[in-house]
Amino acid sequence: MDDDPRRGRAVAGRAVAALPALDGVLHLYWTTGLTWPAPDDRSLSLAVLGGEVPFTPRVLLPLAALLLGTSAAVAVFARGSSGRRTHRLCGLVAFGLAVGLLVRGLAGVVWACGVLDGSGSTFYWLNLLLYTPVCLAFGTAAAWLVGVHRHLGRAVALALPLVLVAAAMVGAYGWRPGEQRGYRSPFLASVPSRYLDTPVARFHYVRQGTGGSPVVLLSPGAAWVFAWRAQLTALSRTHTVxxxxxxxxxxxxxxxxxxxxxLEGMTAAVDSFLTGLRLPSVALAGNSWSGGWALAYAQRHPDRVGRLVLLAPSGLHERDPMAWEAMKMPAVGELLTNLAAGRGTVASSVRGLFVHKERATGAVIDAMWAPGTRGANLRSNYRLERGLDWRGTERALPSTRQPALVVWGRQDTVLPVRQARRFGALLPHADVRVLEGCGHALTLDCPDEVSGLMETFLR
Known part of the structure; x- marks a missing residue:
């Protein structure tokens, strides 16, 4: 009567034990300096982990020992022929393996749903097609293996969900990605930073040009002043930018x-900056979120904005991409923000904003990644996603009186290009342009086309 359950435990035990054993052997293989199936250390690290970690014996040998020890403990536990104390200890190891695999599998599901954007990186597809399914399948098998033993079954049924929830809470509230304090942007070496202290904030900005009417460019979404570098140079020939x-x-x-x-907070910040610099009327521009902020400010303060440049702007009451909608959920937004803060994840996301992938260079990725690791900037992502409400902005579009240039990339993967038509239909003085071969990061992906359109519009 007991042969079938025992045979099932033995099969499950061998399968579960084989996974860390195989992984341990691979780690031993990599300690030799060979990097198969990748061509070099860096490619191997990016493919396996989605980030750059040194594959050195000092790192690999302890991991190999841990993996092989885990495999042996699971095999002993599955046989069930050891002493009671050894059996319980090996059961705890098997339980830990189950939790680790399931947590990694759930993290993989989160990444596959949009934290990694699907732009074609090796890690994205390996995570989607190999790592996540394997972790979920073997994690479930390990949990079943532990649970079929009556003395651990109830504990597993109660503890496993609690452990998974606790791991998610630690990831959301107990862990913070490291801030890249040593980053120095080459852009700021040529255009020095300026600061303006107001009751709202200590604003960081750059200024170029000394003639012509003032133009204020609001940094795109979760980016910073670097993203307008090409337009700053072009427009400063005829404007103070x-x-x-x-x-x-x-x-x-x-x-x-x-x-x-x-919107109240962000538009008040714009007003505080303009007031602090004594700029009574400006041309105002933004991209993505900041396009929506520029639009909302112009609607609230029509006398202070003469012209609007809106590059793939927010401002319509429509659902965001799924990964951003998920940020609105308590704990989920915090967890997603922390998971997405690594350079590998940011690199994949940034490349997804470009059609011209060659322009998403390492220097551009570093510039988009490093300042965003500041704690306040990380927290702002989910706070803004939860706080921004575009219903009033959309309702006010027909009464927005400023001339507006609306530019969209045909291949925008964040805000669909069909939204350009709605802005054209609702804004009474809109000049709508759709650029072929351009993505969402318009100022960087298609800098010359965007600069040319802006120069003509603001002339």
Whole structure:
């Protein structure tokens, strides 16, 4: 009567034990300096981990020992022929393996749903097609293996969900990605930083040009002043150009303890900056989120904005991409933000914003990644996603009186190009342009086309 359950445990035990054993053997193989199936250490690290970690014996040997020891403990536990104390200890190891595999599998599901954007990176597809299914399948098998033993079954049934929830809570609230304090942007070496202290924030900005009417460029979404570098150079020939980091961006620091991460807060920040620099009327431009902020500010302060440039802007009451919608959920937003803060994840996301992938260079990725690791900037992502409400902005579009240039990339993967038609239909003075071969990061992906359109519109 007991032969079938025992045979099932033995089969499951051998299968579960084989996975860490195989992984341990691979780690031993890599300690020799060989990197198969990747061509070099860096490619191997990016393919296996999605980031750059040194594959050296000092790192690999302890991992190989841990993996092979785990495999042996699971095999002993599955046989069930050891002493009671050894059996319990090996059962705890098997339980730990189950938890680890399931946590990794759930993290893989999160990444596959949009934290990694699907732009074609090796890690993305390996995670989607290999790592995540294997971790979920073997994690489930390991949990079953532990649970079929009556003395551990109830404990597993109760503890496993609690452990998974606890791991998610630690990832959301107990862990913070490291801040890249040593980063120095070459861009700021040629265009020095300026700061303006106001009651709202200590604003970081750059200025170039001394003649012509003032133009204020709001840094795109979760980016910073670097993203407007080409337009700053082009427009400063005929205008005085300011590029501004708003709260949650770049090197601006919020000072108001009651600052609200919503349209009221962001438009008040724009007003505080313009007032602090005594700019009574400007041309105002933004890309993505900051396009929506520019639009909302122009609607609230029509006398202070003469012209609008909106590059693939927010501002319509439509659902965001799934990964951003998930940020609105408590704990989930915090967890996703932390998981997405690594350079490998940011690199994949940045490349997904470009059609011209060659322009998403390592220097561009570093510039988009490093300032975003500041704690306040990380937190602003989910705070803004939860606080921004575009219903009023959309309702006010027909009464928005400023001439507006609306530019969209045909291959935009964040905000669909069909939204350009809605802006054209609702804005009474809109000049709508759709650029072929351009993505969402318009200022960097298609800098010459965007600069040319802006120069003509603002002339």
């Amino acid at each position: 300011y590029v501004l980091d708003l709260p949650g961006q770049g090197y601006t620091t919020v000072r108001d303890p009651h600052f609200t991460w919503d």
